[in-house]
Amino acid sequence: MENNKDCTMFFDRKNIPPQLLWQLYKNLLLSRLIEEKMLVLLRQGKISKWFSGIGQEAISVGATLAMQNDEWIMPLHRNLGVFTSRNMPLHKLFMQWQGNKNGYSKGRERSFHFGSKEHFICGMISHLGPQLAIADGVALAYKLKKEKKVSLAFTGDGGTSEGDFHEALNVAAVWDLPVIFVIENNGYALSTPVHEQYRCDGLVDKARSYGMEGVRIEGNNVLEVYDTIHGVREYCIRKQKPYLVECMTFRMRGHEEASGIKYVPEKLFEEWAEKDPIKRYEEYLLSQQLFLPDEIENVKTEIRKYIEKELSIGFHATAMAVDTSEELHDVFYSSLPKKTKSSVHKHIRKSETSSGSHVVRDIRFVDAIREGLQQSMRNNDNLVLMGQDIADYGGVFKVTEDFVNEFGKERVRNTPLCESAIVGAALGLSLEGFKSVMEMQFADFVSVGFNQVVNNLAKIHYRWGQNADVVIRMPTGGTVNAGPFHSQSNEAWFIHTPGLKVVYPSTPADAKGLIIAAINDPNPVIFFEHKALYRKITGDVDEVYFETEIGKARQVCEGNDISIITYGLGVHWALDYAAQHSEVSFDVLDLRTLLPLDYDAIKASVNHTGKVLVLHEDTLTGGVGGEISAWICEHCFELLDAPVMRCASLDTPVPFNAELEKNFMADSRLHSYIQKLLNY
Ligand SMILES: Cc1ncc(C[n+]2csc(CCOP(=O)(O)OP(=O)(O)O)c2C)c(N)n1
Numbered sequence: 001m002e003n004n005k006d007c008t009m010f011f012d013r014k015n016i017p018p019q020l021l022w023q024l025y026k027n028l029l030l031s032r033l034i035e036e037k038m039l040v041l042l043r044q045g046k047i048s049k050w051f052s053g054i055g056q057e058a059i060s061v062g063a064t065l066a067m068q069n070d071e072w073i074m075p076l077h078r079n080l081g082v083f084t085s086r087n088m089p090l091h092k093l094f095m096q097w098q099g100n101k102n103g104y105s106k107g108r109e110r111s112f113h114f115g116s117k118e119h120f121i122c123g124m125i126s127h128l129g130p131q132l133a134i135a136d137g138v139a140l141a142y143k144l145k146k147e148k149k150v151s152l153a154f155t156g157d158g159g160t161s162e163g164d165f166h167e168a169l170n171v172a173a174v175w176d177l178p179v180i181f182v183i184e185n186n187g188y189a190l191s192t193p194v195h196e197q198y199r200c201d202g203l204v205d206k207a208r209s210y211g212m213e214g215v216r217i218e219g220n221n222v223l224e225v226y227d228t229i230h231g232v233r234e235y236c237i238r239k240q241k242p243y244l245v246e247c248m249t250f251r252m253r254g255h256e257e258a259s260g261i262k263y264v265p266e267k268l269f270e271e272w273a274e275k276d277p278i279k280r281y282e283e284y285l286l287s288q289q290l291f292l293p294d295e296i297e298n299v300k301t302e303i304r305k306y307i308e309k310e311l312s313i314g315f316h317a318t319a320m321a322v323d324t325s326e327e328l329h330d331v332f333y334s335s336l337p338k339k340t341k342s343s344v345h346k347h348i349r350k351s352e353t354s355s356g357s358h359v360v361r362d363i364r365f366v367d368a369i370r371e372g373l374q375q376s377m378r379n380n381d382n383l384v385l386m387g388q389d390i391a392d393y394g395g396v397f398k399v400t401e402d403f404v405n406e407f408g409k410e411r412v413r414n415t416p417l418c419e420s421a422i423v424g425a426a427l428g429l430s431l432e433g434f435k436s437v438m439e440m441q442f443a444d445f446v447s448v449g450f451n452q453v454v455n456n457l458a459k460i461h462y463r464w465g466q467n468a469d470v471v472i473r474m475p476t477g478g479t480v481n482a483g484p485f486h487s488q489s490n491e492a493w494f495i496h497t498p499g500l501k502v503v504y505p506s507t508p509a510d511a512k513g514l515i516i517a518a519i520n521d522p523n524p525v526i527f528f529e530h531k532a533l534y535r536k537i538t539g540d541v542d543e544v545y546f547e548t549e550i551g552k553a554r555q556v557c558e559g560n561d562i563s564i565i566t567y568g569l570g571v572h573w574a575l576d577y578a579a580q581h582s583e584v585s586f587d588v589l590d591l592r593t594l595l596p597l598d599y600d601a602i603k604a605s606v607n608h609t610g611k612v613l614v615l616h617e618d619t620l621t622g623g624v625g626g627e628i629s630a631w632i633c634e635h636c637f638e639l640l641d642a643p644v645m646r647c648a649s650l651d652t653p654v655p656f657n658a659e660l661e662k663n664f665m666a667d668s669r670l671h672s673y674i675q676k677l678l679n680y
Contacts, residue, residue, distance in 0.1 A: 001496035002152060009218065009220065009221050009275060009280045009284075010221070011221065011223050011224075011280075011281070011284040012223060012224075012227070012425035013035065013223060014223075014290075015533075016028055016223065016226070016227075016229055018290060018320060019163050020065070021290055021438045022137075022228075022291065023065065024061060024062065024065060024222050024226060024281070025281060025282065025291075025296075025299075026299060026303070027061040027064075027065065027081060027084060027085045027137045027625045028057050028058065028061050028081070028222060028277060028281065029278060029299065029300065029303055030084050030280045030303050031053070031057045031061060031080050031081040031084050032054065032057055032278050033083075033300070033303050033304060033307055034080060034084065034090070034307060035050075035052055035053065035054050035080065035101075036047055037307055037311070038050050038097070039052070039257065040386075045096055046098070046315075047097050047111060048099075048110065048111075049111055049256055049257070049258070049266055050097075050111070050130040050256060050257045050619045051077040051078055051112065051255070051256045051257075051522075052251075052252070052253040052254070052256075052257065053079060053080050053081065053118070054252045054253055055083070055220070055249065055250055055251065055253075055272060056078055056184055056186060056219065056220075056249045056250075056251065056252075056277075057080075057081050057222075057275065057277055057278065058219060058220050058221060058222035058225050058249075058281070059079075059081075059184050059219045059225055059247045059249060060075070060078075060079040060080065060081025060082045060154075060184065061085050061222060061334075062222045062223070062224075062225030062226040062229060063082075063152060063154075063174040063182055063225060063226075063229045064081060064082045064085035064086060065226060065649045066086055066151055066225075066226050066227075066228075066229035066230040066233060066488075067150070067229070067233065068149065069086065069119075069120065070120055070149070071120060071149050071150055071151060072120045072121070072122055072135070072152075072428075072431060072432075073086075073120065073122070073151070073152050073153075073154075073242050074122045074124070074132070074134055074135050074151070074152070074153035075121060075122075075124065075131075075154055076112070076124050076128060076131065076154045076155070076159075076184075077111060077112045077113075077114065078094075078123065078156075078184065078186075078251075079112065079154055079520045080112070082121060082154075083112075083121065084121075085122070086121060086334055088104075088116065088119055088121075089310070089315075089573055090177065090306070090307065090310035090311075091103065091310040091311070091313035091314045092312075092314075093242065093316075093616060094310060094311055094313075094314030095314050095317050096114060097111060097268050098108075098315075098317075098343075098567070099312065100317045100318075100320065100587055101317075101320050101321070102316070102317050102318070102671045103295065104116055104123075105123075105463055106330075106447060106590060107320055108462060109196075109463050109465055110462065113125065113126065113463065114122065114463065114610075115464045116464070117431075117465070117466055117649040120135055121213075122135075122138075122428075122431060122466075123460070123463060123464045123466075125455050125456055125459070126163075127162075127164075127451055128155065128158070128159040128162065129154065129155065129159050129163070129164025129168075130164050130359065130420070130424055130451060130452055130456055131153050131154070131155070132153045132155060132164055132165060132167075132168030132169070132181065132421075133164060133167060133168040133171065133420065133422075133423075133424025133425050133427075133428065133452070134153070134425070134427050134428040134430055134431070134436070134456070135151040135152065135153035135168070135172075135181070135428060136151075136168055136172050136175070136179055136421060136424065136425040136426050137424060137425035137427055137428015137429040137430070137431065138151040138177045138179075138386075138428040138429075138431050138432055139151045139172065139177035139179040139428070140175060140177055140428065140429060140435050141426060141428065141429050141431070141432030142178060142432070143176075143177060143178065143240065144173075144289050144328065144410060144411075144434070145385070145432075148237045149178070149230075149237070150178040150179060150180055150233050150236045150237060151179050151180070151428070152179070152180040152181075152182060152229070153168070153179065153180075153181055153182070154183075154184060155181065155182070155183055155184070156183070156185075156186065156189060157183060157184070157185040157186065157187070157188075157189055157194050157197055157198075157203060157593075158188075158189020158190070158192065158197060159189075160197075160198065160203050160206070161189075161197055161198065162181060163420065164420055164424070167416075167418035167420050167421035168181070168416065168421050168424065169181060169206070169207075169210045169242070169244065170211070170416055170421070171187070171415070171416060171421045171422070171425060171495070171553060172210075172212070172213045172242035172283065173210040173212045173241075173242055173243070174416055175413075176240050176241055176242075177240075177241075177242055178236035178237055178241065178242065179236065179242040180229065180232055180233065180236060180242070180243050180245060181242065181243070181244045181245070182229075182245050182247060183203050183204075183244070183245070183246045184219060184247050184249055185203055185219070185246055185247065185248050185249065186249045186250050186251040187250050187251060187264075187268070188251055188255070188263075188264065189432060190255040190674035191255070191263045192424065196473045197263070200351040200539075202246060202262065203214050203216075203246045204216040204244060204245075204246040206244065207243075207244035208465070210244075212241060212242050212243060213227060213235070213241070213243050213244070214243065214244035214245065214246065215232075215243075215244075215245055215246070216245075216246040216247075216248065217245060217246070217247055217248070218247075218248060218436035219247030219248050219249035219273075220248075220249055220250075220275045220276070220277040220280070221277070221280070221281075222277055222281050223281075223410075225247060226550070228245060229245065232245060235587075244459070245653060250268065250272035250275075252269065252273070253525075261644055270654060275362055280462070282296060288568065288611030303311060303388075312439045315453075316504055319453065323427065330461070330462055330496050331461065331462050331499050332461060332499070332501075332523045333461050333465075333467035333522050333523055334490065335522065344586040353602070355632075358542055358543060358544050358624055359542075359543045360540045360541065360542050360543070361539060361540070361541060361543060362538050362539065363508055363539070363541050364535055364537065364539075364541055365452060365507070365511055365529075365530075365533040365534050365536070365537045365538070365539075366397060366398070366399060366509045366534035367508070367517055367537070367541075368508035368509065368511040368512040368539075368541050369399055369473075369511045369512065369529060370399050370400070370401075370545075371512055371541070372511065372512040372514075372515035372516045372519075372605055373385070373400065373403075373437065373515060373519075374403065374406070374517065375417075375515055375545040375570075376437075376515070376519045376520075377403070377406075377407050377411065378547075378625075379545060380434055380435055380519065382433060382434045383402070383411070383434070383435045383436065383437070383519065384410075384411050384413060384429060384434055384435070384436045385400060385403065385411060385412050385413065385436070385437050385438075385439070386415050386425070386426065386436060386437070386438045386439070387400075387413075387414075387415060387422075387439030387440070387441065387473075388414065388415055388417060388439075388441045389439055389441070390403075390412060390413070390414060390415065390439050391404045391412050391414040392404055392414075393409075393414075394639050395439055395441075395443075395669055396441055396475075397475055397531065397534055399439070399473075400412060400439070401491070419440065419445055419446065419448045419449030420448060420449045420451065420452050422449065423438060423449040423452035423453055423457065423470070423472070424452045424456065424529055426438050426468075426470040426472075427452070427455075427456055427457055427460070427468050427470060428429075428469050429469075429470075430466075430467065430469040430470055431466065434469070435469045435470075435471075435519060436469070436470055436471070436475070437470075437471040437472075437473060437519060438470065438471070438472050438473065439473045439475075440458070440472060440473065440474050440475065441475070441632060442475055442476075442485075442486050443475055443476035443477075443488065443489075443490055443528065444485045444486055444487070444488045444490070446472070446474065446490065446493075447490075450493070453472065453500070453524070453526070453670070454493075454494070454497045454500070455496070455674050456468070457470055457499070457500070457524040458497045458498065458499030458500045458524060459498075459499050460499075461499065461523070462498070462499060467522045467523060468498050468523065468524045469522045469523070469524075469651070470524045470525075471515070471518045471521075471524075471525045471527055471661075472524070472526050472527065473515075473527050473529060474490075474526060474527060474528045474529065474533075475530075475531050476488070476489060476490070476491070476529065476530055476531065476568075477489055477528075477530040477531055477532055477568065477569060477617055478532075478649075478654045478661060478664075478665065479532045479569065479661065479665060480532055480615065481657075481658050481661060482654075482656070483654065483655070483656035483658070484653040484654050484655070487654040487661075488650070488653075488654055488676070489568075489616070489617045489618035489619070490595055490618075491504060491526075491528055491618060491625050492618055492622055492624055494526045494592050494595065495595045495624050496625070499523075499524065500516070500523075500525070500526055501521065501523055501525045501526070501550055501551075501593065501595055501596070502522050502525075502528070502593065502594040502595040503517075503518055503525055503526070503527050503528065503550055503592065503593050503594070504527075504530075504567045504568050504574065504591070504592065504593070504594055505527040505528075505529070505548075505592060506530070506533070506537075506566075506567060506568050506569070506570075506571035506590050506592070507537070507539045507590075508537065508538060508540075508541045509539055509540060509541045509542070509548070509664060510590075511529065511549075511594055512541050512542075512546070513546055513547055513548025514547075514550065514592065514593075515527060515671035516545065516546065516547050516549045517547040517548055517549060517550050518550065520547060521550060525550070528568065530568045530569050532569060533568075533569065533572070537572070540569045543601070545641040548592070550593050550599060551593045551596050552592065552593065552598055552601070553589050553590060553592055553593070553597075553598035553601035553602070554589070554590045554592055554601075555588070555589055555590075555604075555605070556571060556575065556589065556590050556679070557575075557578065557586060557587065557588045557613040558575075558587055559584075559587040559588075559608065559609065560585050560587065560588040560606065560608055560609055561584050561585040561586065561609060561611065561678070562584060562585075562586055562587070562609055562611045562612070562613060562677050562678065563586075563587040563588075563589060563605040563606060563608060563609045563611065563612045563613065564575045564586055564587070564588045564613050565589045565591065565602060565612060565613070565614045565615070565628060566589070566590065566591070566614070566615040566616060566617050566668055567590055567591040567592065567594065567616065568587070568616070568617060569617050570616050570617060570666070571588065571590045573579065573615065573666070573667040573670060574586065574588045574615060574670075575588065577667075577670055577674070581674070584674070584678065585676065587605050587609050589601055589602065589605045594624050599631065602628065602631070602632065602636075603632075603635065603636055603639075606632055606636045606639045606640065607636070607639050610639055610640055610641035610642070611642045611676065611678075611680065612629075612632060612640070612642075612644045612645070612677075613643055613644075613645050613646075613647055613677055614628050614644065614646045614647070614648075614672055615646075615647045615666060615670065615673075616646075616647075616648050616649075616666060617649055617665065617666055618648060618649060619648055619649045619650065619651050619652070620646060620648035620649070620650075620651055621651050623646070623648050625646035625647075625648055626646065628644075629644040629645075629646055632644050642677055642680035643680075645675040645676065645677060647666050647667075647669055647670055648666050649664050649665055649666045650663070650664045652664060
């Protein structure tokens, strides 16, 4: 090791060539000088929040330069050096921080909560930990494509306490994924010191418990960071394994600029000022006569000028012109379908249909889903299935039984018990052009993957233009005497989340057509499958590969006394009731998709009868029935002959006892609602 006598840090340049030493220096400087300028602008009220990474720059810069430019990085709020080291144009970054339309998130996201596909940077969500599992998914994509690449995700010391940290590291270890997890241990998580955050000696100790290698390094030493990540990267590729790197550093400013630093002892600032990553590195370069003082001064002047120039472009950007229609249309990714095997098959179906050569069979609901999945797997080489026990065991409902024999364990993946990480990994796969279907073992368990669904999958396209090509299969619903945690109807949780599509078939034909459509849709789709229908319902299903359009309801039967607007098991309740009450003429509408709703079909049904009952298995308060009812009142008031009524399940958890559950279920009150409407 070469010792720079004037400082407390040891620098070892190893074989790093002078151009790279210089590049590291320039990138450190750029990051620091931008930050210093931002702090001035913040005081002048020209930008809003700022999370400072001053003192931690060596980690972002060293790590980014040790990666290839087309390898994904998942940065957080103190990683300016990642963005600048990937050469993102500074004026566009300024526009981003000002919330300008020409920034990376079109003004929709603040500070560092944005990504750029072009730069292989995945934008964070505020919740910190979810970044880690996305890196798993990207690494899985590299592995499946047999590419010699790694992904890299950052976390702070605080973030390591989140369940997402545990899940992501565990999945990476179990699946042998080439991911580098970098902890920036800067002493505090907001005001919480590390001794209130964890009890192990060092966070790197956690690596061993996951069965992965780890190392703790001096995070303020840019050469140490660069050299470590460079070596770790090669290790991850060669061994196809993850690696944990704990970088010791210090946060030299407040959590964010407005929050102050009173809780940090002064002495720590003094100690860490001595280890300033830029000052020390600069001294090293000069002491080794690698560069001359003039060169250093000149580059500082050059960078300052560059910042001013780019800033003025940013400040002269056109002011935001709000366009509501553009906002609404940018929630989902839309593209013309690519010429994939699937479109070829769709074409085949049409010709087969017209020549009458296709075969329709009477099959069970569960078999229809299975067939849709199987044909999708055959048609999309880039489709991966993930879920607990879905491989050899075939899933608890046997939907994927034998799939592993046809498609192999790489594409039919058993997962550890970690819903959040698997949803995150699905998103990571999507970043690299894969499609995925995740099976929630029971829809109830989505609650432990909820954040990734509603905040990452749902919002990512609107936030920075990246789509989430993910389907989550949700075996749902009650009437199976399974108690509160294996019977819930939780579709309303998702209907309230812009950016998701929510699909809920009630027949075998729709189950097949809609699962295929959901897989072909490049957006996140929450796909509900009622467990009670799996083996109870059969119906005609075309054997060819076909899609049923998402967003279109189906008129099940036409009538003129009462409309029953429903979905899922409700469709069968309505049909059974209608069969037993031929004296009443029912117009039954099967919604099939709950987000987006087919308002045209709803209006047409109201028009047929003037009396509407919205029927669903979900509980009453806050259920989708409330939304439909409000919409009808607002848009079809003149067509109504009675108040819109909702028949839903009791506002209690789903009880276990068969009699209690029967009483809970909406259909136990169906007759009285129909009578009320008839008599109105
Ligand atoms: C799930 C969640 N809980 C709380 C917060 C609020 N919060 C934002 S940053 C932060 C501290 C994070 O500390 P650490 O992970 O050590 O990173 P650092 O800010 O020190 O870089 C907290 C508590 C959050 N963003 N997300």
